[in-house]
Structures are given as C-alpha cells and as structure tokens.
Amino acid sequence: NAGVTQTPKFRILKIGQSMTLQCAQDMNHNYMYWYRQDPGMGLKLIYYSVGAGITDKGEVPNGYNVSRSTTEYFPLRLELAAPSQTSVYFCASSTRRQDSDYGYTFGSGTRLTVV
Amino acid sequence: AQKITQTQPGMFVQEKEAVTLDCTYDTSDQSYGLFWYKQPSSGEMIFLIYQGSYDEQNATEGRYSLNFQKARKSANLVISASQLGDSAMYFCAMRAEHIFNDYKLSFGAGTTVTVRA
Numbered sequence: 089n090a091g092v093t094q095t096p097k098f099r100i101l102k103i104g105q106s107m108t109l110q111c112a113q114d115m116n117h118n119y120m121y122w123y124r125q126d127p128g129m130g131l132k133l134i135y136y137s138v139g140a141g142i143t144d145k146g147e148v149p150n151g152y153n154v155s156r157s158t159t160e161y162f163p164l165r166l167e168l169a170a171p172s173q174t175s176v177y178f179c180a181s182s183t184r185r186q187d188s189d190y191g192y193t194f195g196s197g198t199r200l201t202v203v
Numbered sequence: 204a205q206k207i208t209q210t211q212p213g214m215f216v217q218e219k220e221a222v223t224l225d226c227t228y229d230t231s232d233q234s235y236g237l238f239w240y241k242q243p244s245s246g247e248m249i250f251l252i253y254q255g256s257y258d259e260q261n262a263t264e265g266r267y268s269l270n271f272q273k274a275r276k277s278a279n280l281v282i283s284a285s286q287l288g289d290s291a292m293y294f295c296a297m298r299a300e301h302i303f304n305d306y307k308l309s310f311g312a313g314t315t316v317t318v319r320a
Contacts, residue, residue: 119305119306119307121307121308123310128313128315129312129313130207130209130294130310130311130312130313131294131296131308131310132310133307133308133309136305136307138305144305146307176246178248180248180308182306184306190236190238190250190253191306192238192250192308194247194248196246196247197246197247199246
C-alpha cells in the first residue's frame with residue numbers, strides 16, 4: 089500500500105519557468121488536497137478536489153492550477169514560477185471512513201526553490 | 204470559515220516532564236473534528252490524535268491527550284513524560300464534518316517543541 093506518492097522530492101526552478109508537481113494515491117480516496125508550507129509556518133490550502141472532474145480553490149490559489157481527470161492523480165501546475173512560491177508542497181488525500189488516522193494520508197512533500 | 208490559533212511559537216521542556224500545547228479555534232460549524240499532527244525535522248506529517256466536537260470524553264492516545272473545552276473553543280494537546288524524540292513542530296488542525304462537506308483541514312501556525320535532556 090503506497091499511500092500518497094509525490095514527485096519530485098526536490099526541485100530548483102528559475103523565475104518564469106513552469107513545472108508540474110505530481111501526486112498519486114492508490115487508496116481510492118475521493119478527496120485530494122494540495123497544501124503549501126512556508127518555513128516555520130503552518131500548511132495553507134492551495135486547491136482541493138472532492139472527486140474526479142471536480143476541483144476548487146483553497147486559501148492561496150494564485151499562481152497555481154490543478155486538474156483531476158481520475159481518482160488516482162491530482163497534479164499541481166505552477167505557471168511562471170516566482171520566488172514567493174518557494175515552499176514545501178504537500179499533497180494529501182482523505183476519505184469519510186473513520187480509520188486509524190481519521191482518513192487522512194499525506195505525501196512526503198516536494199521542496200521547491202525558485203531562484 | 205475556520206480559524207486555528209496557536210499562540211506559542213516555541214517551547215522548551217525537560218525530558219520526562221509534561222508539556223501543554225495551546226490551540227484555540229473559531230468556527231460556525233456545529234459538527235467538526237480537531238486534529239493534532241507532529242512534524243519532525245524530516246518533514247513528514249504524523250497524525251497524533253483526533254477529537255470530534257460531539258465526543259463527550261477527551262481523546263487519549265498513549266502519551267498524548269487532548270484537553271477539549273468546547274465552550275472555550277480550545278483543544279490543547281498534552282504530551283506526558285516527554286522524550287527526546289518528541290522534539291518537533293506540532294500543528295493543530297480542524298475540519299467541518301457534515302454530509303456535504305469537503306473535509307478539508309485548516310491548520311494553525313504550529314508550535315516548535317524542543318525536549319532537553
């Protein structure tokens with residue numbers, strides 16, 4: 089059971105470049121989320137999805153785009169990278185089941201630096 | 204909208220002593236869940252404990268207990284018998300819980316705990 093897999097783990101981008109952060113889950117979770125965590129801070133929601141084909145903005149969506157064509161994949165697209173997007177990005181998935189972690193699984197994170 | 208406040212940016216605790224991490228929240232939802240996560244220096248998010256808003260008893264998980272005071276909108280985490288491995292950042296989080304909810308979590312800013320030998 090792989091859980092939530094994020095790639096890459098680390099990436100350095102130049103200002104103005106674009107990239108896609110990949111997120112995949114194999115638990116058949118309906119809900120998926122992208123968070124960013126700035127140094128020494130809490131996680132802030134960028135985008136989320138309640139099912140394939142349905143996405144919505146979170147707290148800090150500017151500069152990002154998402155798509156959810158299947159239940160398993162929820163990629164996050166950065167267009168025209170800016171230094172303010174330097175952060176650690178976490179993908180997470182959840183379910184309404186009340187199992188041991190109350191349904192949440194986090195990926196291991198992608199550390200992105202924009203220079 | 205939900206808001207989580209953690210007012211302690213950093214704390215030091217002596218090994219084997221207990222430590223209380225403060226968390227207050229604001230929400231208009233009647234049904235909600237409160238979470239605590241641990242984030243060690245390696246960066247992963249580790250689930251510690253959950254409290255439902257309708258749970259009458261405070262949640263406990265091993266050395267972790269949640270002091271839930273609904274009227275005061277507080278959900279403090281108590282770590283008993285601190286260990287060196289408890290040194291980490293701790294986040295309080297909450298989600299609304301109703302049938303049409305999207306279950307997204309809102310996080311506080313976190314508290315860094317350093318355990319001294």
